[in-house]
Amino acid sequence: MSEIPKKKGLGELFAPVAGFGVTFSSMFKPTVTEQYPFEKVPTKPRFHGRHQLNRYADGLEKCIGCELCAWVCPADAIYVEGSDNADLPDGGHISPGERYGSVYQINYLRCIFCGLCIEACPTRALTMGNDFELAGQTREGLIWEKDDLLAPLREGMLAAPHPMVEGTTDTDYYMGTVTGPSTDQVDWVREQRPHDPTVDSAAQAADGQNSASTGATDTPATGGTR
Ligand code: SF4
Numbered sequence: 615m616s617e618i619p620k621k622k623g624l625g626e627l628f629a630p631v632a633g634f635g636v637t638f639s640s641m642f643k644p645t646v647t648e649q650y651p652f653e654k655v656p657t658k659p660r661f662h663g664r665h666q667l668n669r670y671a672d673g674l675e676k677c678i679g680c681e682l683c684a685w686v687c688p689a690d691a692i693y694v695e696g697s698d699n700a701d702l703p704d705g706g707h708i709s710p711g712e713r714y715g716s717v718y719q720i721n722y723l724r725c726i727f728c729g730l731c732i733e734a735c736p737t738r739a740l741t742m743g744n745d746f747e748l749a750g751q752t753r754e755g756l757i758w759e760k761d762d763l764l765a766p767l768r769e770g771m772l773a774a775p776h777p778m779v780e781g782t783t784d785t786d787y788y789m790g791t792v793t794g795p796s797t798d799q800v801d802w803v804r805e806q807r808p809h810d811p812t813v814d815s816a817a818q819a820a821d822g823q824n825s826a827s828t829g830a831t832d833t834p835a836t837g838g839t840r
């Protein structure tokens with residue numbers, strides 16, 4: 615084994631304090647300590663934060679309960695149960711097509727925020743936002759349920775369940791041709807749930823779509839592409 619050569623002259627003189635070089639040079643650089651939580655530095659745009667289950671423009675959910683996100687998760691953090699829309703009464707739907715996610719849980723004690731689940735999702739139902747403040751007081755509280763993850767209804771959306779826009783398929787929804795609730799959907803919800811708080815704003819949105827269309831009063835709320 616070869617010996618480490620000994621320093622000579624000035625090198626030998628400063629050798630005992632040479633290790634402080636980094637310390638001294640850092641003393642004159644600006645402080646970079648983030649004063650969290652008093653000052654919150656915005657995350658990078660593509661930061662992987664908390665999940666969200668998204669909706670279509672008429673309020674139906676994008677999740678079809680396929681469980682692909684759960685299967686791909688390396689931390690086994692997602693639990694999904696799917697159900698048939700056909701089992702809902704009077705032709706109502708939670709999501710377009712055959713199936714919807716009836717149970718959806720993410721365990722944030724397990725999640726490592728890798729983003730594989732959102733890559734696997736075939737309908738772009740599952741996305742991740744920039745929210746990183748996910749601490750909790752209990753283990754149970756860090757298992758987020760579907761209601762915690764579901765995107766809120768925007769103004770003009772109609773709360774599910776309700777039928778799909780008449781004359782459309784789940785492919786039309788996926789292709790972005792449904793741009794809001796239709797009059798028939800609003801009427802259906804009015805009949806089933808007269809006190810639903812989303813009916814009035816959805817009715818206004820449906821009227822707006824109708825007047826923007828060719829003039830037919832019962833034109834489905836479709837048009838435009840993504
Ligand atoms: S981000 Fe990764 S670890 Fe977290 S739920 Fe999705 S796949 Fe699982």
Ligand code: SF4
Pocket residue numbers: 676677678679680681682683684694715734735736737738739740
């Ligand atoms: S979030 Fe996407 S991948 Fe997961 S069950 Fe729903 S549709 Fe399937």
